[in-house]
Amino acid sequence: MEEMTLVKYEVANRIATITLNRPEKRNALNAEMVTQLKQAFTQAAGDESAKVIVLEAAGDSFCAGADLAYLQQLQNNTFEENLADSNHLKELFLQIYQHPKVVIAKIQGHAIAGGCGLATVCDFSFTVPEAKFGYTEVRIGFIPAIVKVFLLRKIGEGKAKSLLLTGELIPAELAESMGLVNTVVEAIELDREVANFAQMLVEKNSGQSMTYTKQMIAAVQSMEVEEALNYAAEMNANARASEDCQKGIAAFLNKEKIVW
Incomplete structure (x- = not known):
């Protein structure tokens, strides 16, 4: 390099x-x-x-x-x-x-x-x-x-x-x-x-969530509506199982500060 x-x-x-x-x-x-x-x-x-x-x-x-x-x-x-x-x-x-x-x-x-x-x-x-x-x-x-x-x-x-x-x-x-x-x-x-x-x-946002969101914004614009929604549903399901989502929701429900 x-x-x-x-x-x-x-x-x-x-x-x-x-x-x-x-x-x-x-x-x-x-x-x-x-x-x-x-x-x-x-x-x-x-x-x-x-x-x-x-x-x-x-x-x-x-x-x-x-x-x-x-x-x-x-x-x-x-x-x-x-x-x-x-x-x-x-x-x-x-x-x-x-x-x-x-x-x-x-x-x-x-x-x-x-x-x-x-x-x-x-x-x-x-x-x-x-x-x-x-x-x-x-x-x-x-x-x-x-x-x-x-x-x-x-x-x-x-x-x-x-x-x-x-x-x-x-x-x-x-x-x-x-x-x-x-x-x-x-x-x-x-x-x-x-x-x-x-x-x-x-400090305030999950890096993983920002990555997924940015990726989706780039991808969905070239898709047909139904294809884009199917892709969005899959990403939604994947995100729910992610470590960041579990950590964030648990902290929110326990009224704890989320440290990203």
């Missing part, structure tokens, strides 16, 4: 922090950075000391999307080579979307194109008012291909079209009203708000 230099991984208070660490390039994504992000999220999945993940970035920008110099190099690639590179990014987004642990984006600056995609696939997102969001691919002759799949699920077709087809950057408050991000908070309060929210999830 290669040493991570473009991404940092730390754990404290049962919260894993994954940091985009390429501030001189506005944390733009290239193949190596995507590889290291995948490596960090894999590490977090197996890290028993981490219950929740915060994705943050160094510098002034959260993520400027794909590294355009890197994209220019790829124009000399074969279709097969470009498909492999596209799949590399797809796997990262899917990994975050389907990750067994809750992922919170802490957005301290602009999140553009693929960077906006990164924020989109996280489960929760906190942003500063100054941050801009948008998918600018159509303005440089590119397409927002992979991120679109997740954006449609998150905010619906009408709002997704207004972002993807115009290529316009929108302010944080509009991103919040569209459902693209959850919370706008002043920069001076960002660290504290995210830490408090993450700690609340750690």
Whole structure:
């Protein structure tokens, strides 16, 4: 496993922090950075000391999307080579979307194109008012291909079209009203708000229950109603037999504090 230099991984208070660490390039994504992000999220999945993940970035920008110099190099690639590179990014987004642990984006600056995609696939997102969001691919002759799949699920077709087809950057408050991000908070309060929210999830919720719930949200949307309900009933039955459910219900009935 290669040493991570473009991404940092730390754990404290049962919260894993994954940091985009390429501030001189506005944390733009290239193949190596995507590889290291995948490596960090894999590490977090197996890290028993981490219950929740915060994705943050160094510098002034959260993520400027794909590294355009890197994209220019790829124009000399074969279709097969470009498909492999596209799949590399797809796997990262899917990994975050389907990750067994809750992922919170802490957005301290602009999140553009693929960077906006990164924020989109996280489960929760906190942003500063100054941050801009948008998918600018159509303005440089590119397409927002992979991120679109997740954006449609998150905010619906009408709002997704207004972002993807115009290529316009929108302010944080509009991103919040569209459902693209959850919370706008002043920069001076960002660290504290995210830490408090993450700690609340750690202390108050069953990790197993959050995993199952997140997994089901991702799965049921592509199912027919009856199939989705059958799947939900099975998951419901499985959950009743789980250690966490037995522990939680027993503590509640005995009026004891549940320690997760």
